[in-house]
Amino acid sequence: xxxxxxxxxxxxxxxxxxxxxxxxxxxxxxxxxxxxxxxxxxxxxxxxxxxxxxxxxxxxxxxxxxxxxxxxxxxxxxxxxxxxxxxxxxxxxxxxxxxxxxxxxxxxxxxxxxxxxxxxxxxxxxxxxxxxxxxxxxxxxxxxxxxxxxxxxxxxxxxxxxxxxxxxxxxxxxxxxxxxxxxxxxxxxxxxxxxxxxxxxxxxxxxxxxxxxxxxxxxxxxxxxxxxxxxxxxxxxxxxxxxxxxxxxxxxxxxxxxxxxxxxxxxxxxxxxxxxxxxxxxxxxxxxxxxxxxxxxxxxxxxxxxxxxxxxxxxxxxxxxxxxxxxxxxxxxxxxxxxxxxxxxxxxxxxxxxxxxxxxxxxxxxxxxxxxxxxxxxxxxxxxxxxxxxxxxxxxxxxxxxxxxxxxxxxxxxxxxxxxxxxxxxxxxxxxxxxxxxxxxxxxxxxxxxxxxxxxxxxxxxxxxxxxxxxxxxxxxxxxxxxxxxxxxxxxxxxxxxxxxxxxxxxxxxxxxxxxxxxxxxxxxxxxxxxxxxxxxxxxxxxxxxxxxxxxxxxxxxxxxxxxxxxxxxxxxxxxxxxxxxxxxxxxxxxxxxxxx
Amino acid sequence: xxxxxxxxxxxxxxxxxxxxxxxxxxxxxxxxxxxxxxxxxxxxxxxxxxxxxxxxxxxxxxxxxxxxx
Numbered sequence: 222x223x224x225x226x227x228x229x230x231x232x233x234x235x236x237x238x239x240x241x242x243x244x245x246x247x248x249x250x251x252x253x254x255x256x257x258x259x260x261x262x263x264x265x266x267x268x269x270x271x272x273x274x275x276x277x278x279x280x281x282x283x284x285x286x287x288x289x290x291x292x293x294x295x296x297x298x299x300x301x302x303x304x305x306x307x308x309x310x311x312x313x314x315x316x317x318x319x320x321x322x323x324x325x326x327x328x329x330x331x332x333x334x335x336x337x338x339x340x341x342x343x344x345x346x347x348x349x350x351x352x353x354x355x356x357x358x359x360x361x362x363x364x365x366x367x368x369x370x371x372x373x374x375x376x377x378x379x380x381x382x383x384x385x386x387x388x389x390x391x392x393x394x395x396x397x398x399x400x401x402x403x404x405x406x407x408x409x410x411x412x413x414x415x416x417x418x419x420x421x422x423x424x425x426x427x428x429x430x431x432x433x434x435x436x437x438x439x440x441x442x443x444x445x446x447x448x449x450x451x452x453x454x455x456x457x458x459x460x461x462x463x464x465x466x467x468x469x470x471x472x473x474x475x476x477x478x479x480x481x482x483x484x485x486x487x488x489x490x491x492x493x494x495x496x497x498x499x500x501x502x503x504x505x506x507x508x509x510x511x512x513x514x515x516x517x518x519x520x521x522x523x524x525x526x527x528x529x530x531x532x533x534x535x536x537x538x539x540x541x542x543x544x545x546x547x548x549x550x551x552x553x554x555x556x557x558x559x560x561x562x563x564x565x566x567x568x569x570x571x572x573x574x575x576x577x578x579x580x581x582x583x584x585x586x587x588x589x590x591x592x593x594x595x596x597x598x599x600x601x602x603x604x605x606x607x608x609x610x611x612x613x614x615x616x617x618x619x620x621x622x623x624x625x626x627x628x629x630x631x632x633x634x635x636x637x638x639x640x641x642x643x644x645x646x647x648x649x650x651x652x653x654x655x656x657x658x659x660x661x662x663x664x665x666x667x668x669x670x671x672x673x674x675x676x677x678x679x680x681x682x683x684x685x686x687x688x689x690x691x692x693x694x695x696x697x698x699x700x701x702x703x704x705x706x707x708x709x710x711x712x713x714x715x716x717x718x719x720x721x722x723x724x725x726x727x728x729x730x731x732x733x734x735x736x737x738x739x740x741x742x743x744x745x746x747x748x749x750x751x752x753x754x755x756x757x758x759x760x761x762x763x764x765x766x767x768x769x770x771x772x773x774x775x776x777x778x779x780x781x782x783x784x785x786x787x788x789x790x791x792x793x794x795x796x797x798x799x800x801x802x803x804x805x806x807x808x809x810x811x812x813x814x815x816x817x818x
Numbered sequence: 819x820x821x822x823x824x825x826x827x828x829x830x831x832x833x834x835x836x837x838x839x840x841x842x843x844x845x846x847x848x849x850x851x852x853x854x855x856x857x858x859x860x861x862x863x864x865x866x867x868x869x870x871x872x873x874x875x876x877x878x879x880x881x882x883x884x885x886x887x
Contacts, residue, residue, distance in 0.1 A: 284831030288844065322859065430844060435887035546821075576822060694882035697859035701848045731832055 237266050238772050242781070252745055252789050255583065256761065256780065260772050265780065268754075268761040270745050271581065271588040275544075279574045282735035287313060287704060287727050288429065294723065294737050295423040298790065300343075302422040303336055303414070304716040305723070305737060311493075311712030312723040313429035314500040317702045325431040325698040326495035327687035330513070331444060332417035332424070333491060333714075334680040338451075339410035339421075340717040341612065341673045344788055346392065346403030346458070349666055352782045353465055354392040354400075361768045361778045365472045372468060376460035379647070385468045388461050399461065406454050413447050413680075416440050431699035438691055445684045448677060453644035455674050459652055462670040466663045473767050480662030480783030482760045483521065486614040487595060487606035487743065489532065489722060490516030491715035492679060502559040502711070505529045510624055513679055514715060515632070517618030518595060518606065522656070524621040525597065529713055532595070534558065536722070536738070537567040537603055539592040541750035542585070546575040554726045554734045555709055565596075569724040569736035570709065590742050592749035603749065607756035608719020608740045610665045610788040612672030615715060616654050629678035639674045642681060662760075662786035669788070706730050716740050718788035741790045757784055854885070861885060 241255040257267040278297060282290065291309035295302035307329060314320060321329065351357060358366045369385040382388045391399040411421045417434055419426035426433035434440065469476050492513035499508060509516050509529035517527035518535075526532060540547060548566075555570040557563060564570055581587045594603035608614045616637050619625055623634040631638045636655040643649045654671040657664040705727060712723040719740030726734040746755035754762065761783050768778050836842060849855060854865030863874035866885040876883055 281831070286832050286835030289835055428844075437887055438884060578822070691884065692882055694860040694884070696861040696865075696884070697849075697855070699849065701846050702844055703846050704844075 240775065240777060240780075242777060252741075252757075252784075254757065254761065254780065254784055256777075258766065258772075258775075260766075263766040265761055265764045265766065268758045269583050269587060270590075270747065270755060270757040270784075272590045272745060273581075275576055275578070275589045277574070277576070279572070279734075279736050280576070282732050285732050286730075287316065287725065287732050290723075290725065290732065290735060291427065291429065292423070294735075297737060297739065298422070298716070300340055300422055301336065301717045301790070303332065303418055303424045303427070304714060304721055305739070306418075306424050306427045307333060308712040308714035308716075308721050308723045308737070309725075310427055310429050311500065311714060312710040312725045313712075314710070315502060315712070316708040316710030316725055316727055317429060317705065318501075318708075319430050319700050319702045320498060320500050321431050321493075321495070322697045322700055323495035324436050324687060324690045324695050325434075326493055326498070327683050327690070328417050328432050328434050328436065328698065329427060330492045330683045331441075331680060331687065332414055332427070334676040334683060335410050335413035335417065335444075336421075337676040337717055338455075338673050338680075339407050339414060341669050341676075342403050342410065342458070343407045344717075345462070345666065345669050345673075346399060347394070347407075349669075349782075349785055350392040350400070351394055352778055352785065353389065353469075354394065354397065355386065355389040356393050357776075357778060358389060361770060361776050362473070363769065365469075368472050369468065372472075374464045375467070376464050379460040380457040380464075382461065382464075385464060388465055391461075399458075402454060403458075406451050409447050409451055413444050416444050428699075430702050434698060436687070436691055436696055436698055438688065441684050441688050441691065445681075448680055448684070449642070449644060452641055452677055453647045455677050456641055456644065456647050456650050456652075458670050459674055462667055466667050469663060475765060476663065476767060477659050477661050478765050479767070479779050480665070480760045480764065480786050481659055482607070482661075482756060484519060484617075484660045485521075485604050485606050485756075486519040486609055486617050486660065487532075487720050488514065488516055488518075488608070488614040488618040489713040489715060489720045490514055490529065491615070492683075502530075505533070509713065510622070513625055513627070513630070513682075514615050514675075515619045515622040515624050516713060517622055518604075519614070519617050519621060520597065520604065524618065525599070527618060527622050527624075530558075530560070530562075531598075532713070533711055533722075534562055534564065534568070535596045535598065536569060537565060537594050537596050538569060538572050538736075538738075539567065539594050539603060539749040539751075541592055541752075542587050542747035543591045544577055544579055544586050544589055545591065546577045548573040548575055551575075559709070569722065569738060570711075570726060570734065572734070572736050588745075588747040590745050590747060590755075592746040592753075592755060593738055593743050594749060594753070603751060603753065605743075605746065605749070605753050605755055605759065606720075607660075607744050607760075607787065609660060610669060610786055611715065611717055611719040611740065612675075613660070613665045613668035614719060615672060616668050616675070617656060620654070620656055627679070627682050629682045630675055637671075637675065639671070639678045641674060641678055662783045665786035704730050716790075718790050719743065739790070740788075744787045745789060757787060757789070760784075760787075 418424035490512040497511035
């Protein structure tokens with residue numbers, strides 16, 4: 222926890238002003254963003270992202286019964302815990318040599334689809350849009366708001382808001398009608414989730430080998446009726462978001478540079494196809510490609526691979542600016558994968574977490590987050606992949622791979638077409654997400670609302686498939702198994718905000734090593750030992766500032782839009798300090814809460 | 819190991835898990851012993867009730883056997 226001294230000063234021309242937000246608000250908390258801003262040139266000169274929270278899951282999972290892993294790792298997150306349970310189940314299925322019965326697989330897909338709809342709606346409409354709402358824009362860019370009041374909304378026919386300013390007003394926290402409706406939608410989608418996975422956010426009916434959900438026809442029809450009732454909101458949300466984001470490009474020329482970085486994206490795939498998946502490592506390439514969100518790695522707009530085995534073997538966990546000791550001299554757990562490929566010592570299967578608490582030093586170690594990277598076999602570079610907040614990478618890899626082909630979602634090779642059925646008010650509608658020119662804050666945010674539509678459309682498909690099985694008399698949702706003495710497993714899934722992997726090693730029937738890698742260590746990683754900055758740092762560094770306020774009452778809205786577009790999930794707030802560019806006195810403890818005695 | 823000084827644990831890491839001798843719900847063969855569950859992934863009314871389950875089954879063979887939970 223950092224406690225900063227605040228000094229209000231007016232910088233002299235050419236002077237860098239230090240600004241920091243620690244912790245960042247409207248996300249769970251302890252991400253800190255420390256910047257130096259060049260107000261004369263309206264640019265961010267330098268940026269460091271830091272986390273003051275040590276979790277230690279990889280430390281205390283050791284020695285536990287592997288069957289408990291899904292229930293324990295769920296507690297990593299208070300909003301996407303079920304993604305961890307699901308991912309852990311995938312990893313355990315591989316380790317136990319079993320597969321989930323087909324009907325249970327559809328039930329898990331339905332639960333996860335509801336989770337994406339819930340979490341993305343809540344984050345987009347109740348958190349991200351606070352940065353774009355009337356109340357915020359009035360305080361940061363009054364000229365933009367004046368222009369919004371006279372700009373007609375192109376999609377007014379769908380959402381019913383005449384001008385862009387009307388839309389911004391509808392997103393005002395606690396007052397705006399879309400803000401309030403989004404809260405209702407979050408509730409309904411959570412109910413849908415609970416029908417399938419028993420409880421939100423830590424599921425009670427998801428286990429290795431299957432689910433405990435009773436597959437009665439009513440469970441699926443209850444889910445479907447809720448889904449059809451919210452489908453019109455999804456259609457309107459896409460139209461509202463498109464109008465506001467397109468307006469920002471028009472009103473603030475150059476806004477595409479906010480949060481922009483090189484296209485370096487990773488997606489580990491979601492929604493298993495029960496007809497193909499068998500959870501064997503040997504066939505991971507085939508069942509990975511059959512997923513209804515295609516995994517993949519994209520570099521500069523080009524798909525490098527969508528083979529999960531290549532993705533797995535390329536993962537490297539680097540140190541460089543993190544409060545840990547190196548584990549190269551520790552015992553390796555997995556030297557070869559099940560098909561004989563060598564596994565690196567810096568791979569999560571071999572990682573040993575050795576925490577070394579110390580004082581924060583931006584020239585040395587400054588974060589509890591390690592630096593996960595992906596080794597590009599073509600160039601030998603350790604790529605700092607980001608997830609684009611999740612949906613951006615998911616839509617990107619799915620679009621480029623051209624593998625998903627269902628009546629509701631179809632990948633074309635350059636876009637994703639989403640067909641949403643008729644709702645109570647609006648007719649059937651086809652939406653198309655096209656690969657954008659940039660990887661920036663606006664496009665990450667836009668992708669999020671399109672992915673809500675994607676998940677809704679896929680959910681209709683999953684309900685149809687599940688009901689087909691139920692009508693055929695299939696009621697099997699659980700597969701029995703014995704826990705082996707020795708085994709390894711890996712689960713690849715998509716947490717709401719991006720890539721999620723669980724690497725598991727079992728020895729003597731107990732967990733010998735367990736490493737969950739959720740999206741935020743990828744996005745919020747600090748500089749690695751090669752000096753490569755993490756995605757937040759990279760996206761914010763050298764970013765132009767469009768805010769009309771000077772250093773006196775600077776809100777940092779552009780920086781916040783850039784960081785929040787990644788949907789940060791580090792347990793990080795915002796207090797800001799203004800310095801003269803000199804080193805400020807910092808009272809700091811590396812442990813979250815350690816400063817409060 | 820890390821150089822952090824920690825106290826002596828009161829319990830083993832796997833204390834809350836399986837106790838030897840207790841039947842495991844996940845153990846191989848468990849599904850076969852569940853009343854009313856068939857090998858072909860279907861089930862009948864015996865799954866839901868032990869009281870004259872035969873009377874609760876569908877009236878025609880072409881109907882799926884979907885017993886209440």
